[in-house]
Amino acid sequence: MALGKQAAEQPGGLLTRPTAARGIWSWLTTVDHKRIGILYFVAGFFFFLIGGLEALVIRLQLARPNQALVDPDFYNQLFTMHGTTMVFLGIMPLSAAFFNFLVPLMIGARDVAFPRLNAFSFWTFLAGGIILNSSFFLGGAPDAGWFGYAPMTNTQFSPGTGIDFWIVGLQILGVASLMAAFNFIATIINMRAPGMTLMRMPLFVWMTLVVQFLVMLAFPAITIALIELLFDRQVGTNFFNVVNGGLPIMWQHLFWIFGHPEVYILILPAMGIVSEVLPTFSRKPLFGYPVVVFSGVFIGFMGFAVWSHHMFTTGLGPVANAAFALTTMTIAIPTGVKIFNWLATLWGGQIRFSTPMLFSLAFIAMFTIGGISGVMLAVPPVDAQVQDSYFVVAHIHYVLIGGSLFGLFSGFYYWFPKVTGHMLDERTGKWVFWLMFAGANITFFPQHFLGLIGMPRRIQTYATGLGFDLWNLISTLGVFVLSAGILLFIYQVLRDIRLGERAAADPWDGRTLEWSIPSPPPVYNFAELPEVRDRDQLWYQKHGPKHHGGGLPEKPAETDQGIHMPGQSWYPLMTALGLLIFAYGLVYNLLLAGLGLVAVIICIYSWAFEGVGGYHIHPKTEEQS
Amino acid sequence: MSIVKWSRRAIGLALLAALLGGCAFNGPQSTFSTAGPVAKTQLDLFMLTFWLAVVVFVIVAGALIYILRRYRRKASDGDSLPPQTHGNLVLEIAWTIIPVIFLVIIAVPTVRVIFQLEGRDSSNTEALEVVVTAYQWWWEFEYPELGITTANELRIPVGERIRLKLRSGDVIHSFWVPQLGGKNDNIPGQENEMWLLADEPGIYYGQCAELCLTAHAYMRFRVVAEDAAGFEGWVSAFQNAATQELASEPLVNQGAQLFQQKGCAGCHGVAGVSVGNSKMPNLTNFGLRTSLAAGVLENTPENLADWLRDPQAIKPGNYMPNLGLSNEEIAALVAYLQSLGKPDVQAQAYLGGLDGTR
Numbered sequence: 001m002a003l004g005k006q007a008a009e010q011p012g013g014l015l016t017r018p019t020a021a022r023g024i025w026s027w028l029t030t031v032d033h034k035r036i037g038i039l040y041f042v043a044g045f046f047f048f049l050i051g052g053l054e055a056l057v058i059r060l061q062l063a064r065p066n067q068a069l070v071d072p073d074f075y076n077q078l079f080t081m082h083g084t085t086m087v088f089l090g091i092m093p094l095s096a097a098f099f100n101f102l103v104p105l106m107i108g109a110r111d112v113a114f115p116r117l118n119a120f121s122f123w124t125f126l127a128g129g130i131i132l133n134s135s136f137f138l139g140g141a142p143d144a145g146w147f148g149y150a151p152m153t154n155t156q157f158s159p160g161t162g163i164d165f166w167i168v169g170l171q172i173l174g175v176a177s178l179m180a181a182f183n184f185i186a187t188i189i190n191m192r193a194p195g196m197t198l199m200r201m202p203l204f205v206w207m208t209l210v211v212q213f214l215v216m217l218a219f220p221a222i223t224i225a226l227i228e229l230l231f232d233r234q235v236g237t238n239f240f241n242v243v244n245g246g247l248p249i250m251w252q253h254l255f256w257i258f259g260h261p262e263v264y265i266l267i268l269p270a271m272g273i274v275s276e277v278l279p280t281f282s283r284k285p286l287f288g289y290p291v292v293v294f295s296g297v298f299i300g301f302m303g304f305a306v307w308s309h310h311m312f313t314t315g316l317g318p319v320a321n322a323a324f325a326l327t328t329m330t331i332a333i334p335t336g337v338k339i340f341n342w343l344a345t346l347w348g349g350q351i352r353f354s355t356p357m358l359f360s361l362a363f364i365a366m367f368t369i370g371g372i373s374g375v376m377l378a379v380p381p382v383d384a385q386v387q388d389s390y391f392v393v394a395h396i397h398y399v400l401i402g403g404s405l406f407g408l409f410s411g412f413y414y415w416f417p418k419v420t421g422h423m424l425d426e427r428t429g430k431w432v433f434w435l436m437f438a439g440a441n442i443t444f445f446p447q448h449f450l451g452l453i454g455m456p457r458r459i460q461t462y463a464t465g466l467g468f469d470l471w472n473l474i475s476t477l478g479v480f481v482l483s484a485g486i487l488l489f490i491y492q493v494l495r496d497i498r499l500g501e502r503a504a505a506d507p508w509d510g511r512t513l514e515w516s517i518p519s520p521p522p523v524y525n526f527a528e529l530p531e532v533r534d535r536d537q538l539w540y541q542k543h544g545p546k547h548h549g550g551g552l553p554e555k556p557a558e559t560d561q562g563i564h565m566p567g568q569s570w571y572p573l574m575t576a577l578g579l580l581i582f583a584y585g586l587v588y589n590l591l592l593a594g595l596g597l598v599a600v601i602i603c604i605y606s607w608a609f610e611g612v613g614g615y616h617i618h619p620k621t622e623e624q625s
Numbered sequence: 626m627s628i629v630k631w632s633r634r635a636i637g638l639a640l641l642a643a644l645l646g647g648c649a650f651n652g653p654q655s656t657f658s659t660a661g662p663v664a665k666t667q668l669d670l671f672m673l674t675f676w677l678a679v680v681v682f683v684i685v686a687g688a689l690i691y692i693l694r695r696y697r698r699k700a701s702d703g704d705s706l707p708p709q710t711h712g713n714l715v716l717e718i719a720w721t722i723i724p725v726i727f728l729v730i731i732a733v734p735t736v737r738v739i740f741q742l743e744g745r746d747s748s749n750t751e752a753l754e755v756v757v758t759a760y761q762w763w764w765e766f767e768y769p770e771l772g773i774t775t776a777n778e779l780r781i782p783v784g785e786r787i788r789l790k791l792r793s794g795d796v797i798h799s800f801w802v803p804q805l806g807g808k809n810d811n812i813p814g815q816e817n818e819m820w821l822l823a824d825e826p827g828i829y830y831g832q833c834a835e836l837c838l839t840a841h842a843y844m845r846f847r848v849v850a851e852d853a854a855g856f857e858g859w860v861s862a863f864q865n866a867a868t869q870e871l872a873s874e875p876l877v878n879q880g881a882q883l884f885q886q887k888g889c890a891g892c893h894g895v896a897g898v899s900v901g902n903s904k905m906p907n908l909t910n911f912g913l914r915t916s917l918a919a920g921v922l923e924n925t926p927e928n929l930a931d932w933l934r935d936p937q938a939i940k941p942g943n944y945m946p947n948l949g950l951s952n953e954e955i956a957a958l959v960a961y962l963q964s965l966g967k968p969d970v971q972a973q974a975y976l977g978g979l980d981g982t983r
Contacts, residue, residue, distance in 0.1 A: 072839050072941050145836050151813060152796040152838060157761075242814035248797065249812060282696070288712040313799060314810045315791075315817035318743045322736045329728045336724035337717070343688050344716065349707050350698035361689065368685045372678040379674055379731060381667045381738045384807020385656045388799060388834040454654030454803040456834040459842035463921075466830070467652035543706060 015606070017567040017613045029568035031115035032523060036122050037101030038419065043122075044093030047129050051085035052486065054078045056479055059443075063476040065464040075460040076143035077162070081132070083146030084166065087266065088173050089129045091404050095269035096125075098411055099184055099208050101419060105514035105521060106202045108193025108530040113186035115566045116607065121180040123576030128173035131583050135165035142166035145458065147259065148229075150240030150251035155233050161587055164233065167226050168583040174219045174226075175579065181215040184208060193513070195532035199293070202512045202535075203286060206293050207272030210300040211265050217304065218261035225254035230586070249314060256307035264303040266400060267367075268296060270407020271338065274360045277410050278342055280508050281357040282349025285536055288341040295334035295341075302331050312380040313387050321380040328378035335371055339364060354508070355429030359410030362437050366402020370395055373448065388458075391451025397444040409436070409489075416493075417503030421520045424500060428492045432485050439482025446471040446478075511539040524563045527619035567613030575603040653830040656803045660829060660850075661822045663742055663806030670738055674731055681727065742806075745818045752786040752820065755779065759791070759798035759811035761837055762844035762943060763906050763919040773863045774894075776906035777919045779848045782856040783826050791817040794904055799835035802848050808834045823850035828915060839942030845920030859913065862966055866909050867897035872964040880961025887948050889958070895965065905944075910966030918943070929959045 020026040030036065058078050061069045070078065100118065104111055112118050135141040142162040144152045153163045188209045192201070201209075228239040229251070238244035240251050279286045286292060308316060308324040316324075342364055351357070373395040377383050386392060416424050450471045455462060462468045506515040513530055514521070516538050534540045578599030585593025651658045659665045696707075756767040757779075767774045781787050791800055793811040801808035802821070809819040823829070833844035851859065871881055884890055884898070894901030896909040906919075914924050918940050922928040931938075933955045936945040950958070 072842065076836070076838065076841075143838065149797055149836070152836070157796055157838060247814065249815065282707070283698075284707055285709055285711050287710065288717055291712065291717050313808050314812060315815065317745075318739045322739050325735055325739070326732060329732055332728060333721060333724045337721055339685060340716075340720040343685070343692060344710075344713075346689075346692045346696060348710065349696050350702045351693060351696050352698050353693075361693070364689060365686055368682060372681055375728070375731065376671065376674045376678065379670060379735045381735065381742055381807065382671045382674060384742075384809070385664070385667050385671065385803060387808060388801075449650065452656050453650055453652050454656060454801075454830070454832070456801070456832055458836045459832075461842050463845075465652075466654050467650070 015570050017610065018570060019568065026568070028573055029119075029570055031111070031119050031566050031568055031572070033100050033104050033112050033115065033118060034419075034521060034523075034525075036118050037097045037099075039122050040093045040100055040125070041097035043126055043129065044090060044097060047085055047089035047133075048091075048094065049486075050133065051082050051090050052483070054082040054085065056483065058082065059476040059479045061460065062462075062472050064473070065462050065469055067461055070460075072460040073140075073143060076145075076458070077136070077141040079458055080142050080145050080166075081136070084132060084142070084170075086400070087146060087262065088170065089125075089132065091266045091400065091408070092173075092177065093125055094408050095211070095266070095404075096121075096180060098204070098269060098273065098408070098415070099180070099211075102415065102514060103184060103187060103205055103208055104191070105418075105517070105525060106205050106512050107188065107191060107196055108513050108526060108532065109187065109191040110525045110563065111566060112183050113191060114183050116569050116572050117179055117183050119569070119572035120575055121176045121183065123573045124172060124179065124579055125176035127576050127580040127583070128169050128176060130580065131165060131172060132169035135162055135169075138165070147255055148251075149255075150229065150232075150248040151242060151246070153229060153233075154241060164230075164587040167230050167233075168586050171223065171226050172579055172583050174223050177215050178219055181212040181219075184212045185216070188212075193526075193530045193532050196537075199290065200532055200535045200537070202272075203275035203289070203292060203296075204269075204272035207268045207275070207296050210296050211268050214261045214265050214268075214300050214303060218258045218265070221254050222258035225251060225258070228254075234586075249311075252311050252314065253307070256310045257304065259310065260307045261300070261303040263396075263399070264300055266404045267407075268300065270363065270404045270411075271296065273407045273411035273414070274342065274363050276512065277356050277360040277414050278345045279536070280414075280510055281352045281354060281360075282346050283509070284345060284349040285511075285539075286341070287344035287347075288337075289535060292338055292341050295337045298334045299331060302327065302334075306331065309378055309383070312383045325378055325380050329375060332371065332375050332378075339368060339371075354413075355424065355426060355433055356410045356414035356508075358430065358433045358437075359406045359413065362433070363403060363406045363410065366398050366406065366440070370398030370403055373398065386451050388456055389451035390447040390455045390457055393457050394444050394447035394451065397440070397447070401440050401444070406436075406440075409433075414508065415514075416496075417507050418514055418519045418521070420497050420500075421503050421518075422496055422498070422500030423503050423507060424492060424496045428488065428496075432489045432492060435481055435485030435488060439478050439480070439485055442478030443475050443482055444478070446474045450475070506538070509542070511536040513537060516541075522619065524565060524617050524619060562616040562618035565614050565617055567615065569607070569610060569613075571603050571607035571610060575600055575607065578603055653828070654803050654832065658804050660804040660827060661806060661824050663821055664804055666738055666742060667807050670734060673734065677727055677731065752788045753781070754788045754790065755781075756790045756792065757800055757811065758794050759800065759833065759837075759844075760794040760904060761796065762833070762840035762940070764800075764844075764846045765794075765906070768860075771860055771864070773860065774907045775863070775909065777846045778914050778916065779831075779846065780856060780859050781821075781823060781848060781850050782853050783823050783850045785822065787821050789819050789821065791819065796837050797835050798833045798837050798844065800831065801834040802829050802831035804829045805848060810835060821848075823848070826850050826852055826855075830920070832920070840940055843919060843921050843940045843943070845916075847916055847920050849915065862910055862913065863896070866895075866966065869897065869966075874960065874964070876957050876960040877964045878961075880957035880959070880964075883954055883958050884961060887950065887954070887958075889948075908962065908965065912963045913966040926959050926963055929962060930955050933958055 018025060018029040020029065027035065027039065057070060061067055061075060138161065140160050140162045142165060144158060144163060148166060151157065188205060231237040232239050232241060238246040240246045240248050242248060275286055275292060306324060306328045308320060309328045312321050377386065377392065377395060413424055413429055450468060453467050455468050503519045505518050516530065517526060530537065578596050581599060582593050582596030585596050656664065656668060659668050754769060756769060758765040764777050765774065766776065766779045791809055791811045793813040795813065798811040799808045800811055805821045805823055809817050827850055829848040829850065831846045831848060833841060837844065871877060890899035890901065892902045892905040893899065894907040894909065901907065916922060917924045917929055918932055921940055922932065933950055935947055936943055937947060
């Protein structure tokens with residue numbers, strides 16, 4: 001134990017609190033938001049690569065007409081798992097990596113509100129990812145699309161276990177997302193540094209907050225739908241069974257009232273990142289901060305009023321179609337406002353074309369394309385032609401790659417020095433950017449044409465003579481360029497994480513609180529809680545005018561006991577393990593499920609009585625020693 | 626600057642690709658090759674949104690490129706700060722209103738066209754009605770007023786409004802003939818309605834647009850639009866099919882017997898011959914069809930022989946079993962099936978290049 005640390009008293013419990021400071025045990029029992037953020041990134045990126053590999057096989061299969069590289073059933077598994085993986089195991093955890101690492105730092109806190117719950121979210125997410133992907137080796141992965149439309153998913157049409165894995169996997173992931181949502185809402189509402197009013201919060205924190213509310217309100221809908229489907233399959237209920245009076249269309253309503261907010265869950269974090277990167281690399285504040293905040297809130301709110309635009313061709317009738325067309329178009333207004341505010345942020349600035357900035361600028365261009373094609377899809381008579389065609393595939397990939405993924409990459413290059421203490425080499429970074437930018441556009445722009453000339457999505461092959469051949473070939477070639485960018489990125493990260501130039505605390509001339517502490521941050525984050533008098537607090541500390549705003553509340557007195565750090569714990573990991581057993585039990589054997597459930601209950605009970613634990617740390621003493 | 630050079634080259638390449646592909650935008654399944662008023666109206670609306678999209682993209686991308694070139698950080702900037710502007714109310718209001726104007730331009734015709742193309746149009750009771758029932762992985766077309774049931778090929782008279790009632794026999798499918806109009810879903814337990822009209826005679830390709838598991842990619846079909854006389858002939862061929870004499874070729878008669886003996890008749894209905902299973906494709910007047918296996922192959926004797934030899938090789942996952950037929954049996958069945966609806970044609974014509982030994 002280092003000088004300046006002292007243990008708090010240990011109350012009794014089933015297991016003593018672990019104290020490993022390094023090595024695998026320290027990672028398995030960690031409750032540090034920064035380490036959990038890194039775990040989220042590593043696991044999310046691993047699943048992202050699996051999803052990318054699935055996409056590569058899909059594109060190879062479609063490179064030429066009438067190919068049989070993979071058989072139709074396996075092809076259906078590939079695109080189902082590609083979609084499910086990228087949404088739930090790729091972009092969501094990669095966003096969660098940023099929430100975890102950055103939100104406490106940006107609001108001047110020392111951890112999230114519930115550190116053990118935070119660890120539990122991560123391990124539960126990992127369990128969900130393992131369940132979903134293990135299905136490939138246990139009789140076949142789910143094959144009914146990431147949307148799993150009833151009645152295709154009932155036991156008559158999908159007798160295998162693939163759909164069961166899909167149901168329990170998504171349920172477990174839902175638990176992880178909901179726990180994280182409660183945690184971050186509590187953190188952002190309660191743990192901001194003195195003086196950080198809501199309207200002084202960094203934009204990224206704002207978007208995180210909106211996303212957590214979307215998770216909290218959207219996931220219950222799919223939870224209910226999945227439970228109904230599980231009951232239909234395993235208990236013989238008839239929620240979606242037509243023969244006995246079930247209603248397949250109900251699945252679509254339940255799925256999309258979750259599914260549409262879900263796409264904002266995927267894009268708003270990226271919008272938050274871009275709103276941090278653009279001001280830093282223009283050396284100007286974000287233009288129209290309150291308008292950008294409220295646009296984000298409005299987008300999130302309207303996300304619950306547009307779900308039926310995914311169902312324009314299901315025969316809802318002209319009144320419903322017209323109404324949902326209009327609500328959908330409304331979303332283009334705050335989105336457009338955001339884009340104009342980003343442009344105005346750049347206007348008059350001193351723009352540096354560093355790698356994070358390039359990804360953010362590409363975000364603006366590509367997200368604009370995806371947004372425009374979204375407005376086209378909002379027009380029901382146009383949608384009638386392009387719905388379920390490759391036009392939609394192009395649209396979602398412009399939004400989710402050009403939007404979400406480029407936003408996340410921008411954030412990765414921006415905060416990598418903060419996380420690791422090393423810079424990423426700019427020259428390699430620019431190669432990564434241009435390869436990914438070119439690759440994404442070559443792959444996905446031709447897919448607009450494919451949809452318009454009549455190629456439906458989710459088809460394993462196509463006939464020649466329909467004009468599909470050329471565009472499919474170009475699209476497949478694009479994937480190789482995109483993959484080259486990703487491979488170079490992996491190489492660069494593995495190289496620069498050890499050999500990269502040492503990063504200073506504030507290498508980009510940043511604006512927000514995380515740049516005020518060393519890179520990488522010490523375990524306690526802030527030796528002294530910061531006082532916030534401004535939006536972009538650090539910027540005004542550096543560049544003035546100082547004390548821009550007033551109204552600083554009294555700072556809570558820090559006792560001479562130093563900083564209390566939460567103790568590590570076994571229970572988050574073990575509870576998640578219990579959930580994993582429970583999930584496999586639901587697929588295979590209810591007795592096993594019962595066993596898993598008992599394990600979960602015992603773990604939660606012991607968790608509750610584990611006691612405060614932790615230790616105190618005296619950063620000033622430490623510095624002196 | 627190398628980035629500008631690169632982007633110029635990229636734009637040049639993209640234009641070249643667009644030019645090369647220009648000829649590829651038309652095709653038998655393209656939404657640009659419209660052949661009826663529904664598809665035409667939808668394309669007009671698409672083009673309106675497309676040109677507005679181009680305007681928006683040019684504004685945003687143009688502004689972005691202009692700003693990036695003009696406000697690039699210079700060495701002379703040093704430690705100086707650019708003006709720290711926080712916002713501008715007038716600008717915010719302006720760029721809230723501009724998208725609203727664009728959206729109104731789209732929204733007004735959108736709502737009008739939604740109601741104009743509405744399928745449940747009770748004022749058009751005169752239109753010919755066809756019940757389209759989708760199954761994994763084929764289409765049944767039933768003409769209740771004409772007493773006709775057929776599969777995978779929708780015959781319609783040119784210039785007449787056709788009312789389609791969409792149903793499903795199993796999972797959700799989606800009926801889509803891009804040249805004639807947008808899609809509509811076939812949902813079990815529910816009936817959707819739409820209407821189509823073909824301006825010109827021709828064969829229009831369609832395909833299921835909603836994932837329906839294994840053979841989704843092979844769930845195609847065709848719409849054959851004919852002039853009034855041609856359509857009348859097709860209808861009467863069906864209405865007289867039950868009483869039609871079998872062609873007098875021995876091979877055809879042998880095929881007719883095999884059709885019963887090999888169990889074909891247990892699934893496939895043929896008017897006057899077998900009832901079949903109502904959830905399997907009806908083969909009445911099969912010889913009149915242009916395609917087989919739900920639009921996957923042209924209906925030629927060679928293709929039919931390949932299909933009978935190994936259906937799974939042509940359309941993986943479909944419910945037709947491999948009956949283990951000999952070449953002679955296949956030749957006889959091909960001759961029989963090709964003769965249905967065309968009793969006057971010589972057997973050699975049904976057989977094409979098949980001589981029973983291939």
